[in-house]
Amino acid sequence: MIQIEKLKKTYRTRGRTVTAVDGVDLHVREGEIFGVLGRSGAGKSTLLRCVNLLERPDSGRVVVDGRDLAALPERELRTARQRIGMIHQHFGLLTSRTVAGNVAFPLEVMGVPRRERARRVAELLDLVGLAEHAKAYPAQISGGQKQRVGIARALAGRPRVLLSDEATSALDPETTAAILRLLRDLNRELGLTILLITHEMEVVKRICDSAAIMRAGRLTESGPLPDLLTRPGSQLARDLFPLPQVPARPGTTVVDVTFVGEAADRPFVSSLARTYSIDVNILGGAVEQVGDRRVGRLRIELPGDPDANAAQLAHLRDAGLTVEVLDAAAERPEVVA
Numbered sequence: 001m002i003q004i005e006k007l008k009k010t011y012r013t014r015g016r017t018v019t020a021v022d023g024v025d026l027h028v029r030e031g032e033i034f035g036v037l038g039r040s041g042a043g044k045s046t047l048l049r050c051v052n053l054l055e056r057p058d059s060g061r062v063v064v065d066g067r068d069l070a071a072l073p074e075r076e077l078r079t080a081r082q083r084i085g086m087i088h089q090h091f092g093l094l095t096s097r098t099v100a101g102n103v104a105f106p107l108e109v110m111g112v113p114r115r116e117r118a119r120r121v122a123e124l125l126d127l128v129g130l131a132e133h134a135k136a137y138p139a140q141i142s143g144g145q146k147q148r149v150g151i152a153r154a155l156a157g158r159p160r161v162l163l164s165d166e167a168t169s170a171l172d173p174e175t176t177a178a179i180l181r182l183l184r185d186l187n188r189e190l191g192l193t194i195l196l197i198t199h200e201m202e203v204v205k206r207i208c209d210s211a212a213i214m215r216a217g218r219l220t221e222s223g224p225l226p227d228l229l230t231r232p233g234s235q236l237a238r239d240l241f242p243l244p245q246v247p248a249r250p251g252t253t254v255v256d257v258t259f260v261g262e263a264a265d266r267p268f269v270s271s272l273a274r275t276y277s278i279d280v281n282i283l284g285g286a287v288e289q290v291g292d293r294r295v296g297r298l299r300i301e302l303p304g305d306p307d308a309n310a311a312q313l314a315h316l317r318d319a320g321l322t323v324e325v326l327d328a329a330a331e332r333p334e335v336v337a
């Protein structure tokens with residue numbers, strides 16, 4: 001649904017050049033929620049703004065719903081943009097208009113006749129659970145309600161794609177959860193494809209089907225969440241399940257085991273200990289709900305060096321687990337197998 005190829009965007013200000021997006025390839029499939037996770041300054045906003053051409057990329061291609069936006073004449077670009085909704089961290093509501101007036105605004109710009117507009121506004125407010133607040137002004141509603149107005153307004157042009165720029169960053173955890181649930185429901189009910197940027201792991205964990213990590217203008221890893229979390233060396237898995245650093249002990253093997261879905265329900269530690277009559281030392285770990293699956297990561301220590309544990313490691317891999325042996329000599333654990 002969104003195809004980004006070799007995208008590059010550089011800013012030049014006061015003699016300084018900043019490459020905000022540095023050769024990004026990204027594919028967002030139809031109907032999925034894709035999250036781009038990264039710290040401040042990583043280039044996330046610039047990337048998102050290049051998708052609807054609020055920023056013109058220096059080079060590369062952005063194709064949304066089969067259209068190469070940069071190649072469209074101005075009028076067609078305007079129509080194509082109406083099919084790409086956008087929501088923002090600080091909502092961007094017009095303070096002098098009511099909730100209904102804010103949602104009506106894009107419909108007025110599109111030239112939708114008054115009666116149809118009123119019908120559509122009522123429908124949209126219903127969709128986001130704000131029917132009772134139609135006549136309120138933005139100053140009279142909560143942050144979560146303001147974001148609901150933002151979402152209703154973004155959906156006015158019946159977009160197939162919604163871009164979300166840190167939509168929950170200004171909200172408390174409970175309100176964040178409610179807005180994320182709403183986005184998930186809209187994604188499912190309307191078949192809406194959502195590309196969101198965030199610095200919050202929680203957002204990715206709760207609603208994303210796929211994710212990418214962005215750093216210094218580049219995507220360092222990208223793909224469907226279950227694949228990413230079980231990929232050896234995955235930064236996302238490390239961020240989601242921070243494990244305690246352990247002092248290297250000679251003559252032992254330290255292993256990170258990641259398990260997704262059904263594999264999470266099998267007692268692999270006791271099975272390993274029983275099968276090989278060994279003591280398995282659990283150094284740390286966590287199990288989390290990621291979307292509708294359980295994902296876990298455990299750091300365990302086995303007696304004997306890695307060569308002596310070949311059969312034990314194969315036992316874990318055969319059980320469908322992702323197994324990473326940590327290099328005991330390295331100060332920071334490095335993946336060696």
Ligand SMILES: Nc1ncnc2c1ncn2[C@@H]1O[C@H](COP(=O)(O)OP(=O)(O)OP(=O)(O)O)[C@@H](O)[C@H]1O
Pocket residue numbers: 011012013018019020038039040041042043044045046047
């Ligand atoms: N209009 C601009 N002019 C000059 N530099 C810019 C502009 N917009 C962004 N930048 C620079 O580009 C880099 C990426 O910024 P961007 O806002 O895309 O990152 P981000 O990951 O979204 O961070 P944040 O969450 O803080 O907005 C930063 O170094 C930023 O200073």
